[in-house]
Amino acid sequence: MNFMVEVRNLHKRFGHHEVLRGINLRVKPSEVLVIVGPSGSGKSTLLRCINGLEHATSGQILIEGVDITDSRVDINAMRQKVGIVFQSFNLFPHLTVLRNVTLAPIKVKKMRPEEAEAKALQLLKRVGLEDKAQAYPSQLSGGQQQRVAIARALAMDPDLMLFDEVTSALDPELVKEVLDAMKDLARSGMTMLVVTHEMGFAREVGDRLIFMDEGEIVEEGKPVEIFTNPKSPRAKDFFSKILSHL
Amino acid sequence: MVDIDERWKKVLWLLGILISLGILAFLVVFFLRFEAGRTFRAEFFNGRTFRKAMPYVLGGLSLTVRLALVSEVFILVVGLIIALARISKNPILRALAIVYIDVIRGLPLLLQIFIVYYGLAYLGFKLDPFVAGVAALTICYAAYEAEIFRAGIESIHKGQMEAARSLGMGYMQAMRYVILPQAVRNVIPPLSNEFIALLKDTSLLSVIALAEVLRRGTEMMGKYYNVTPLVCAALCYLMITLPLMRLVQYVSNRLSEGR
Numbered sequence: 445m446n447f448m449v450e451v452r453n454l455h456k457r458f459g460h461h462e463v464l465r466g467i468n469l470r471v472k473p474s475e476v477l478v479i480v481g482p483s484g485s486g487k488s489t490l491l492r493c494i495n496g497l498e499h500a501t502s503g504q505i506l507i508e509g510v511d512i513t514d515s516r517v518d519i520n521a522m523r524q525k526v527g528i529v530f531q532s533f534n535l536f537p538h539l540t541v542l543r544n545v546t547l548a549p550i551k552v553k554k555m556r557p558e559e560a561e562a563k564a565l566q567l568l569k570r571v572g573l574e575d576k577a578q579a580y581p582s583q584l585s586g587g588q589q590q591r592v593a594i595a596r597a598l599a600m601d602p603d604l605m606l607f608d609e610v611t612s613a614l615d616p617e618l619v620k621e622v623l624d625a626m627k628d629l630a631r632s633g634m635t636m637l638v639v640t641h642e643m644g645f646a647r648e649v650g651d652r653l654i655f656m657d658e659g660e661i662v663e664e665g666k667p668v669e670i671f672t673n674p675k676s677p678r679a680k681d682f683f684s685k686i687l688s689h690l
Numbered sequence: 691m692v693d694i695d696e697r698w699k700k701v702l703w704l705l706g707i708l709i710s711l712g713i714l715a716f717l718v719v720f721f722l723r724f725e726a727g728r729t730f731r732a733e734f735f736n737g738r739t740f741r742k743a744m745p746y747v748l749g750g751l752s753l754t755v756r757l758a759l760v761s762e763v764f765i766l767v768v769g770l771i772i773a774l775a776r777i778s779k780n781p782i783l784r785a786l787a788i789v790y791i792d793v794i795r796g797l798p799l800l801l802q803i804f805i806v807y808y809g810l811a812y813l814g815f816k817l818d819p820f821v822a823g824v825a826a827l828t829i830c831y832a833a834y835e836a837e838i839f840r841a842g843i844e845s846i847h848k849g850q851m852e853a854a855r856s857l858g859m860g861y862m863q864a865m866r867y868v869i870l871p872q873a874v875r876n877v878i879p880p881l882s883n884e885f886i887a888l889l890k891d892t893s894l895l896s897v898i899a900l901a902e903v904l905r906r907g908t909e910m911m912g913k914y915y916n917v918t919p920l921v922c923a924a925l926c927y928l929m930i931t932l933p934l935m936r937l938v939q940y941v942s943n944r945l946s947e948g949r
Contacts, residue, residue, distance in 0.1 A: 497852055524858035534853035538871050547867060548857035593853075600857055 446509065448473045448604055448635045449494060454503035456489055456659075463489045465659040467503070473603075474633045478646040478667060481656035482682055487639040490656070491606045494637065495526040508603065524552065527597030528606040531613050533589045535581040535596070541568065542577040545596045553600070560599070567595040571625045587618030591625050598629075605629065607638040643687060647671065655679045736918040743910040743919040750906040751926050757820070757902060758889040761827040765888070766881075768828055769835030774865070776840050787836070794833035800894050802826050807898045823895040831888055835881060842877035843869055879942040886934050890927060903927065 449471040456464035463486045471477050479487045492498040494505055496512055496519045504511050512522050536544050545564035549555040555563075568574045571591035581589055590610055597605060607626065611619045623645050630636055630649045640646060646653055646667045653670050655663040655678075663670055663679045671687060674680045721727040776787035794802070806829070807822040817825070846869050854864035896905035907923030 495856055497856065520855075520858050520860055523856055526856075528856045530849060530853065532847075532849050534847075534849040536850065536853070536868055536872075538875075548854075548859060551863055551867060552858040596857070 446473070447471060447506070448475070448508060449637070450504075450506040450509075451490075451494070452504040452506070454490070454493060454505060455501045456486070456493060456498060457501045463659050464493070464501075467659075467661060469654070469661070471604075471635060471637065473635050476630045476636045476638065476649050476651045478650035478653045479637065479639045479656060480641070480643075480646065480653060480682075481662075484658075485656040486659040487656050488608050491528065491608050491637060491639055495523055495528050495606060497528075520552075524600050525603045526606060527600060527602035527604070528608065529590065529593050529597055529610045531609040533581070533586070533593050533613075535589055535592055537581050539580075540577065541573065541579050541581065541584070541592050544581070544592060545599045548596070549599050564595070564599055567598050568592070570598075570628070571595050572621070585618060586614045587621045590614065590618075590622045594622075594625055594629070604635045604637070607636065607640065609639050609641070611640065611642060641686065643667075643671065655682065657682070733917045734921055736914075736916050739910075739914045739916045739918040740922060743907075743914065744922045744925075746910060747903060747906045747919055747922040748926055750901055750903040751930070753900065754889065754892050754902040754926075755930065757823055757827070757892040757895060757900070758885065761824045761831065761888060761892075762885055764824065764828040765831045765835055768832035770839050772832055772836035773839035773843065776836060777843060791833045791836055794830055797830075799826070799830050799891055800897065802830050803894055803898060819895070819898045819900050822898060823892070823900055826895075827888060827891065831884065835884055838877050838880045838884065839873070841880075842873035845876050846872050875945060878945065879938060882934070882938040882941065886931055886938070889930060889934075893927075 447470045449469065451467050451469040454464050454467040454469075455462065467486075467490060469477075469490075479490065481487050489498060493500050494507070500513045504513055506512075507522055507525060510517060510522065512519060535541075536547070539547065542561060542564055545567060546555075546557065546560040549560040549563065550557055565574055565577060568577055571594055573588060573591055573595070576584060576588060576592070581592070584592065593610075610626075611622050614622065619642070623642060626636070626638070626645070627649050638645075638650070650667045653665065653667040654661050655670060655674070655676075657678045662676050663674060670679065671683060674683050719727075721731050772787050772790060775783040776791065778784055778787075803823070803826040806826040807817060807819065810817055810822070843865075850868055850872065851864055854868040855861070859867070892902055893904035895902060896908065899905070901909075903923050903926045907919045910919030910922070911917060
């Protein structure tokens with residue numbers, strides 16, 4: 445069995461603080477893995493390690509069988525296979541929406557500008573924003589900016605997409621449009637790791653859910669099973685707090 | 691309350707006008723009626739000397755401007771390189787940049803000019819004064835502008851670098867296409883102020899026999915035994931610096947509005 449992502453005994457320490465304490469994880473191609481847990485549990489750090497934004501203190505991270513913690517591996521080449529969407533969008537404010545999406549394909553993949561633009565327009569259409577191609581990020585709503593960020597990541601043709609609390613900074617009425625774009629992506633067969641507090645999304649789209657707390661994976665299974673029947677006290681406590689509002 | 695404020699405003703206005711008129715009247719009387727005033731006028735604002743000296747002093751302005759412009763080109767390039775070294779992850783590069791910036795900023799510019807011009811001459815490199823002048827100004831100002839570039843780069847949110855890197859761009863690509871275009875906007879006002887300072891500091895190059903504005907002013911002062919040529923030099927600098935300062939103010943306002 446080939447895994448898209450395989451994490452082996454991953455530890456990450458910031459100074460004296462150990463954020464990840466031995467994470468083991470395997471994600472199959474086309475699987476949608478939802479990661480939940482209280483803040484400070486290490487969810488975001490795990491994602492950031494998987495695309496090399498943070499260096500693992502110890503352990504291995506294999507993307508399509510290649511260990512990205514190996515210093516001989518070309519991290520820039522590996523990152524092209526792993527797209528990430530951030531909580532704070534991080535669009536390039538000095539570039540139009542179209543240039544945001546085409547910049548990396550042109551500069552990194554050396555794609556011809558016309559080709560990159562045609563592809564970008566297609567991706568923007570997919571997230572419902574083809575009419576905003578010439579706008580600047582500051583002229584868009586948060587939900588629109590986040591959908592541009594998704595299109596921008598997809599423009600590099602990644603095999604794996606990471607979503608780091610992408611709806612947490614959005615006004616409630618803008619959350620749905622972003623989740624819809626992600627659902628569409630999940631249905632198309634993209635492998636996704638999604639850190640989120642949107643339990644509705646987790647239940648509907650997630651193939652598997654892991655619950656993290658204090659740098660460890662505490663529980664793992666089908667989203668519905670974990671929601672309805674969490675085994676550990678920590679998971680019970682967490683889900684009783686956030687699911688009571690549903 | 692409003693009425694009182696309005697009345698106070700009027701009183702203050704009136705007071706301001708009265709004081710200004712008083713000062714003006716004093717100056718007129720001082721310059722026209724008193725011996726000291728007349729001497730001052732003859733030494734500082736001597737019409738005959740002005741007419742003779744001004745064309746010559748003004749002739750130095752093109753050299754002053756050329757020195758500033760040519761130096762600025764090198765300063766921007768060297769300053770940016772030092773700034774990139776200063777923020778690099780390589781500890782050796784970073785240490786070199788810190789030492790350079792601190793040492794240069796800790797030395798008087800005049801001393802740096804002497805070292806470049808006379809120091810190199812002792813070693814057998816007789817530099818053309820223009821080249822030596824540009825080199826000295828570049829060495830000095832690059833240290834200051836490196837710090838401005840660094841502040842500009844560090845003011846860009848780190849999410850921008852992460853977003854660029856996560857798309858597969860290398861560090862230098864991310865700098866070039868994502869970080870620097872945004873940083874430049876932030877550093878235009880401080881860099882413009884540095885340029886004005888640089889333009890004024892070209893006057894220090896008068897010590898290495900460059901016939902720029904100040905040098906020509908002091909030459910004429912010696913020739914006519916009169917301070918008026920220095921006033922000519924002052925006017926030459928103001929002709930450039932005053933409009934530039936207004937321009938910088940205008941551009942800064944525009945940039946901060948567009949945020």
